[in-house]
Amino acid sequence: MKTFHSHVSTSIFIFIFSVFYSFHSVLAIDTITSTQSLTINKTLVSNGEVFELGFFDPGNGNLYIGIWYKQIQQKTYVWVANRDTAINSSTGNLTITDNGNMVLVDEAGAVAWSSDDSDQSTQVVNTVAQLLDNGNFVLRPQNDQNPENYIWQSFDYPTDTLLPEMKLGWDKKSGIHRFLRPWKTNNDPGTGDYSFKMTINGFPEILLSHNETKTWRTGAWNGKMFSGVPVMKGVSIMQFEFRDTSDEISYSFKMLNSSVHSRLVINSSGINQRYVWLETTKAWNVFWTFPVDFCDHFETCGPFGICDANAAPICKCTTGFRPKNKHAWDLRDGSDGCERSSKLDCGSDGFLRMKNMKLPESSKAFVDRKMNLSECGAICKRNCSCAAYANMNITEGGSGCVIWEVDLIDMRQYAESEDGGQDLYVRVAASDLDKPPMTGNTKNSSGNGSKVGRVVGISISACGVVIFLLILYFYLRKKKKAQTLKRSSIRKERTEDVILKDGVILPSRRDYHGDTVMDELELPLFDFTTLAIATNNFSDTNKLGQGGFGCVYKGTLMEGEVVAVKRLSRVCEQGIEELKNEVRLIAKLQHRNLVRVLGCCIEVEEKLLVYEFMENKSLDMFLFEKEKSMKLNWKIRISIIRGCARGLLYLHQDSRFKIIHRDMKASNILLDKEMQPKISDFGIARIFGSDQTEAETKIVVGTYGYMSPEYAMEGHFSTKSDVFSFGVLILEIISGKRNRGSYNTSNNLNLLGQAWTLWNEGNALQLVDYALGDRFSKNEVLRCIQVGLLCVQGQPEDRPSMSKVVLLLSSETVRMPQPKHPGLFTRKTDNETVSPSIVDDNMTINGITLTILDGR
Numbered sequence: 001m002k003t004f005h006s007h008v009s010t011s012i013f014i015f016i017f018s019v020f021y022s023f024h025s026v027l028a029i030d031t032i033t034s035t036q037s038l039t040i041n042k043t044l045v046s047n048g049e050v051f052e053l054g055f056f057d058p059g060n061g062n063l064y065i066g067i068w069y070k071q072i073q074q075k076t077y078v079w080v081a082n083r084d085t086a087i088n089s090s091t092g093n094l095t096i097t098d099n100g101n102m103v104l105v106d107e108a109g110a111v112a113w114s115s116d117d118s119d120q121s122t123q124v125v126n127t128v129a130q131l132l133d134n135g136n137f138v139l140r141p142q143n144d145q146n147p148e149n150y151i152w153q154s155f156d157y158p159t160d161t162l163l164p165e166m167k168l169g170w171d172k173k174s175g176i177h178r179f180l181r182p183w184k185t186n187n188d189p190g191t192g193d194y195s196f197k198m199t200i201n202g203f204p205e206i207l208l209s210h211n212e213t214k215t216w217r218t219g220a221w222n223g224k225m226f227s228g229v230p231v232m233k234g235v236s237i238m239q240f241e242f243r244d245t246s247d248e249i250s251y252s253f254k255m256l257n258s259s260v261h262s263r264l265v266i267n268s269s270g271i272n273q274r275y276v277w278l279e280t281t282k283a284w285n286v287f288w289t290f291p292v293d294f295c296d297h298f299e300t301c302g303p304f305g306i307c308d309a310n311a312a313p314i315c316k317c318t319t320g321f322r323p324k325n326k327h328a329w330d331l332r333d334g335s336d337g338c339e340r341s342s343k344l345d346c347g348s349d350g351f352l353r354m355k356n357m358k359l360p361e362s363s364k365a366f367v368d369r370k371m372n373l374s375e376c377g378a379i380c381k382r383n384c385s386c387a388a389y390a391n392m393n394i395t396e397g398g399s400g401c402v403i404w405e406v407d408l409i410d411m412r413q414y415a416e417s418e419d420g421g422q423d424l425y426v427r428v429a430a431s432d433l434d435k436p437p438m439t440g441n442t443k444n445s446s447g448n449g450s451k452v453g454r455v456v457g458i459s460i461s462a463c464g465v466v467i468f469l470l471i472l473y474f475y476l477r478k479k480k481k482a483q484t485l486k487r488s489s490i491r492k493e494r495t496e497d498v499i500l501k502d503g504v505i506l507p508s509r510r511d512y513h514g515d516t517v518m519d520e521l522e523l524p525l526f527d528f529t530t531l532a533i534a535t536n537n538f539s540d541t542n543k544l545g546q547g548g549f550g551c552v553y554k555g556t557l558m559e560g561e562v563v564a565v566k567r568l569s570r571v572c573e574q575g576i577e578e579l580k581n582e583v584r585l586i587a588k589l590q591h592r593n594l595v596r597v598l599g600c601c602i603e604v605e606e607k608l609l610v611y612e613f614m615e616n617k618s619l620d621m622f623l624f625e626k627e628k629s630m631k632l633n634w635k636i637r638i639s640i641i642r643g644c645a646r647g648l649l650y651l652h653q654d655s656r657f658k659i660i661h662r663d664m665k666a667s668n669i670l671l672d673k674e675m676q677p678k679i680s681d682f683g684i685a686r687i688f689g690s691d692q693t694e695a696e697t698k699i700v701v702g703t704y705g706y707m708s709p710e711y712a713m714e715g716h717f718s719t720k721s722d723v724f725s726f727g728v729l730i731l732e733i734i735s736g737k738r739n740r741g742s743y744n745t746s747n748n749l750n751l752l753g754q755a756w757t758l759w760n761e762g763n764a765l766q767l768v769d770y771a772l773g774d775r776f777s778k779n780e781v782l783r784c785i786q787v788g789l790l791c792v793q794g795q796p797e798d799r800p801s802m803s804k805v806v807l808l809l810s811s812e813t814v815r816m817p818q819p820k821h822p823g824l825f826t827r828k829t830d831n832e833t834v835s836p837s838i839v840d841d842n843m844t845i846n847g848i849t850l851t852i853l854d855g856r
């Protein structure tokens, strides 16, 4: 308490002091608040005086904000804020803005750096920025020290240095991928060409790359160390930690004596070094350096080649393999690697146990944490494409299983005395197993060939028994699984029966129910991790919108393709059925006015759909926004109307099924680069038997303002209820107004009412959006209004079919009937029948989606 008080009073004193004398003073405080700022001659010092933060010039005449060790004379920068956006004026100013973010501005007031790199600003007022004793510079709510609540922290944006407690790797919750990039040169902290980055596919490891070229990899974590970093063993001053959980994949270290400093750095020539500070000599001592030798350079010995730094030549082929390019090999160029000398025969092949191996490149490896080594071996043996296997974790007798079904790349073998790496079992032909290990340069560990032979022999016969048992096990398991599957599809059928009683009819359900359909889907499956990475872990920045049963995110796949990813809200049980429905429908539909689905991901916890990305988002964003609606000239509007009509016609008639969309509205019309419309969101669509025209439901799902009266009030839906919604859409496109909310206060009419009144008064053109001015064809507009009114007529049987609508819209000559009274839908009656208990209260922007549960 006392220290707290004295600390506060010192800070206050110093703050006051610094306000009055804001030149060359060291703020002996670790925090800036929203009323303070950090300028050129001031620094922040962490509470225990371990780290200092301030402006510095690395010798290139520019100013940066960085962090260095307070007590170490030779400036050692561990972090730089604006590494690529240097200030080249003589002063800068770091402050906290009104919305709680940190910004760095130059003399002219231009922003050089900000802690907020997203479009949406963090809206936390009263934040403070604090430099902690571990070197982390954090932005947090003023009275909240909880690390979980940091709004921003420098540890999430490493420069070239990994400090104790800092994590390198991927945080799956926040989507932040932390990795090191060196300085450009020794006096330019700008981002250099190398990266030191955790791979997150297969069996994770850390990869050093020059631009995109791999130069060194640590090898995967084997429970004790990275399999290619044997020097991690026997380190007594620090502890290494590797986490691979559902929340993160990360590597970090911590010092056992916190007054000893250590840091891991990548320098601009791509050298990874760990240093420790020696108090005695007042110098940084190199603890280790990587890459160490030729064998560390990525793929020195090519596929299946094994690098042995203690041998000459360094590349070798193991038993059962021979150099692929003998000539180059003799010239000591091993980069072509090795090839098999005998043909494999899947059934009888054996496995060669190789000791002290740095495991092959493993981004495509298959891993299973639960299997033990013999199960792993049995799986590998059964699968003819399996080239090798190993334990994931070598502590406590070994556990987990890694399987490679690709060429084995970048292997190296350590000498027994180095005690690096681990056992790797490589598939070889049975005939090769009996042969002695290959000539010359194979360092046959103990020099006792027969011992190796014996071990192999024993493991083969033991394997035989194990394999027999396993085959039995898998046979039984498969049988059991088949039964479970059957059971679940029976259960499924029953749920659909219930729905049937409720009136949502799926007459074609024999073909299209449940798992059968999911099996039939010829839709690419994405794995969740891929989609999480693509969307920056579903960050808010990537959010495109919220719609039926989930959020939609923009994503960029590894290959650079931009997609939209719809993630179903986990809470919404109903959503899963909706998704299956959507998947099974949309997978079979192809039309240029329907959004194309590129794949899906259906995992236990997660259901996602991947769509083509639509550059121009949705129609409502243009139509109902003053500025943007100017861009929708009449030509575009009519082409949108016609496109939607064709898309809907396809759904109703031309596809193999009869599909009622049930939620046609502006926000479900997406626009591509050329402003061509595509209908999306089949979440609540229903397949109809082609002979069926109408159905009933107690569960009315749709959007207020677009629902036909018979659907909203009685739950009847048919293609004609879609036609009604389409009519509303036409009138909205022409008027630029929403049907709901556009009540004319004096006569209490909604858009349909207004259109009807104006039409009867002969003033229909008054409906046209002001944004169009007079730049439109009067004939076309009138025709569209008339079609719109025909579509929204009160009686379903009076409304035209979509094929008629398409015809009316495209022809100037077809005679059109006079519309009858529209299905007016005034607010008063709604309140009686429509309970606004919301299915999806997320859809606030685009109109309210309502559910009427048991409308009667």
Ligand SMILES: *[C@@H]1O[C@H](CO)[C@@H](O)[C@H](O)[C@H]1NC(C)=O
Pocket: 037, 039, 093, 094, 095
């Ligand atoms: C730094 O910025 C803050 C906030 O904009 C301002 O109050 C302060 O005067 C600036 N300091 C200097 C030295 O320019």
Ligand SMILES: *[C@@H]1O[C@H](CO)[C@@H](O)[C@H](O)[C@H]1NC(C)=O
Pocket: 257, 258, 259, 260, 279
């Ligand atoms: C921790 O390190 C400091 C500085 O290197 C040393 O003086 C101190 O004795 C160490 N403490 C322990 C408990 O080893």
Ligand SMILES: *[C@@H]1O[C@H](CO)[C@@H](O)[C@H](O)[C@H]1NC(C)=O
Pocket: 186, 267, 268, 269, 270, 271, 289
């Ligand atoms: C990077 O570190 C290595 C090893 O200490 C050194 O030889 C090399 O010169 C360094 N590169 C630069 C650009 O300082």
Ligand SMILES: *[C@@H]1O[C@H](CO)[C@@H](O)[C@H](O)[C@H]1NC(C)=O
Pocket: 366, 379, 383, 384, 385, 403, 405
């Ligand atoms: C086995 O082989 C097939 C292809 O031949 C592959 O798709 C499958 O994933 C393999 N791996 C395992 C571990 O079953």
